[in-house]
Amino acid sequence: MDVHQLLTTPPYDLGHPYFTGMPHFPSHPPFLYSLTKKHGDILYNDGVSSAADAIALGTHVGTHIDALSHFSCNGVCFGGRVVQQTYEHGMAELGVDTVAPIVRRGVLLDVAGAEGVDVLAEDFEISPDHLAKASRTDIRAGDVVLLRTGWARYFADAKKYINNVTAPGVGLAGARWLSAQEVFAVGADTVAFERTPSSAMPVHKHLLVDSGIHIIEVLNLEELARDLVYEFLFVAAPMKIRGATGSPVRPLAFALTSPQR
Amino acid sequence: MDVHQLLTTPPYDLGHPYFTGMPHFPSHPPFLYSLTKKHGDILYNDGVSSAADAIALGTHVGTHIDALSHFSCNGVCFGGRVVQQTYEHGMAELGVDTVAPIVRRGVLLDVAGAEGVDVLAEDFEISPDHLAKASRTDIRAGDVVLLRTGWARYFADAKKYINNVTAPGVGLAGARWLSAQEVFAVGADTVAFERTPSSAMPVHKHLLVDSGIHIIEVLNLEELARDLVYEFLFVAAPMKIRGATGSPVRPLAFALTSPQR
Amino acid sequence: MDVHQLLTTPPYDLGHPYFTGMPHFPSHPPFLYSLTKKHGDILYNDGVSSAADAIALGTHVGTHIDALSHFSCNGVCFGGRVVQQTYEHGMAELGVDTVAPIVRRGVLLDVAGAEGVDVLAEDFEISPDHLAKASRTDIRAGDVVLLRTGWARYFADAKKYINNVTAPGVGLAGARWLSAQEVFAVGADTVAFERTPSSAMPVHKHLLVDSGIHIIEVLNLEELARDLVYEFLFVAAPMKIRGATGSPVRPLAFALTSPQR
């Protein structure tokens, strides 16, 4: 496939929109918005006017990526890095600004589809068997592997999407299955990737702290699944927020084979 | 060139980092940051802990794209759309959330390089002649055309970068030269794209309101210019902020020909 | 005591400062700060320059007051008002903007002092007996009653102050003792007023929903206690944030009798 084909076939958009009232994990600050000025408030010459906006949000709100510095265990992050942190400047190491633009092979595991349901049940723990069953292509070292639970269709209803922090996801065994394949990042269409509630967040700990594998959350995987696109070019560029533990991101998926639309 | 080559050659990163104290146009809210919790503040079981962050910023702060709704003339935006706006929800039409992922041919016009300087003078108005002189490849309808003034190297010094809102850029004649080629978007490495100060912002008006051409600002074009990459695959995915007039974005440039590094 | 004496004796300042990294209850957005411009960034004529700032915070961060709309039970707030709410505009009724300036008789119950300790233990539940024992003056209908646990001295250490949401405070019996006296508001020097952790927040429910009694939290009561000021004029003016469930406030206490400093 020639690279120029990328110019003629629109990619899949794996990001959700941002708006006041959008879902957010309870411990993360919500998304705030306002115009800063309206058209007409201030006029340049010749009838010209501009409007602009301000926003505020937690870095783990909406479609976002976790930097490796997001989790620690006994004061140590991935690679044995001892936590160094300040409120003003965040993390001295492994900030999301150190994540290079992500241009990698992507793989979709449509777990909901493989189970024959639109959406996995809120207490569904995705096991290695479920992952194997949902695999339609091989997984290679360095890939980005995305797991579909179907939860994205609840996104427009914040209460239903957050669901009192109860949602399907992989358990520790599933996380180990993923890390064993030496992927670069994993993702899902839920807010927490791993099955929640969880008292120890073992999947985050295993992936971010032990394995150095990024986690992407709140993805929209509905269109990929609808079109049976299981292998794709995955491109994502997080905001380079210095020292931050996460960042909004709007990943794109370019089908590497002709989709059956 | 095969698409799989994209997986092995890192793209150029055209975005600047975000940090407290970073440059911002005076009328736009600055970037704010804090950890929301430190590692160790709250412990999950087994010694596991997480940190997270909050940010606030204007939507035209840092590397960003202007939606077509950013400017109006006599109450009308591009395509004759009469402005409909509220502080809470922004623009009813032409919001930045309606900008599809941008995957287009990109072209660099290194104006500073063509003029034989590191950085254009603060009062340098880029004319059609300067643009023609800096063209190393053809420009095609639908392209994204980026103009380098060299200003990016001031980014680390907010006062110097903003420079009391005085910076080089195209004037109206240059903007018309660009719009005549029916490009999709234009960009520059300054905060305002057009030469400022300006009492009527004619370039913004001509591009956004009359021509429907997006503007990308605060780009980092130093590496592209260093490597003489004048033609590339340009990929950018703005945050889909509903109704907003702009959005942070971290564009990527994939060299379509082998760069001479 | 003549009102003009108020002009010559400084009141007690019951508010804590705001700064990046200050304590905040985990589910509330933290305090963010940045200068928006530095002195010297933009010069007016004659060498004159100005600096300004931006902040972001949860409305229940720092010394603050809870509006009656902060809590509900089965969808109903105080006075049988059915919850009407939107993310953009908050609460249709009982917003903090409806709280008139508070100018009332204030009473300090120094529970820690009465128990002979500097700071109550983290699992100390304040009972009616403790409240009675700490009473040095009568409580009258309409008063503002402030309970001192000594916790304010931990404020400079955010982790210690929040303490994984474990802190002393009244239990339901203590709350009923307070509401029986028909006070206007109660307050404490902890982040949650009531003893936490709590699975049902019965004190908040009893005071805000059943009794229409406001709650003021994160107070600094150390100086009042040091000076043995148990009765005072209490003055507080919350920010009138339309529809909000809470607001920062910096309450003042004017000793009504000569303090024994």
Add this chain to the structure above:
Amino acid sequence: MDVHQLLTTPPYDLGHPYFTGMPHFPSHPPFLYSLTKKHGDILYNDGVSSAADAIALGTHVGTHIDALSHFSCNGVCFGGRVVQQTYEHGMAELGVDTVAPIVRRGVLLDVAGAEGVDVLAEDFEISPDHLAKASRTDIRAGDVVLLRTGWARYFADAKKYINNVTAPGVGLAGARWLSAQEVFAVGADTVAFERTPSSAMPVHKHLLVDSGIHIIEVLNLEELARDLVYEFLFVAAPMKIRGATGSPVRPLAFALTSPQR
């Protein structure tokens, strides 16, 4: 007048409400608001639920006070203090957190009333003669002197209130008249206190930098004027934002003589 009378007569509320879309000086970040959680999103036991909010704003938005560090001249603030500033921590000296609670004699000069108009014209410069003419009581050292232009009645219409930064106010001569009386603070019901537009902000410079006199802006003085209350007890407690150049404040005025309502 006995201090206990303060408990029975409500004070005048000199603050305006905060809401998305409220007026703000163009160079200051606007007010943003959202609920962080709705009632019912998360349930405690027994049907109990809570809602909370987040806000973001410039420190000079809405009714607010200018710290002495807000202005400088040639790099020096009041009292010869050389500016020391960082984006993260603001001003090393003269931050708004160093302003003690303000409990002072207040004086209203109803300039609009004295001129026989509801609202002063947008180009009206208040001179010493106008100030003298509007004086109904003496001004004493340490007082807070508030000037009424009538502009507060435009507050609900943000565009009209800001008026492209054109509004009545004192000029330098008027500012000198005020500083000669050694007042503690001055205030007005406009966004900039001094007549604007101004290329050098001489009134801010004279009051804040030369004289050490605070400025309070965006006051609501309509009720004081309606009731002919020219002398009062003025009480205001700014948020103690560490290092900030300004702060929201909701001042109260207690009539010292019986008002003629």
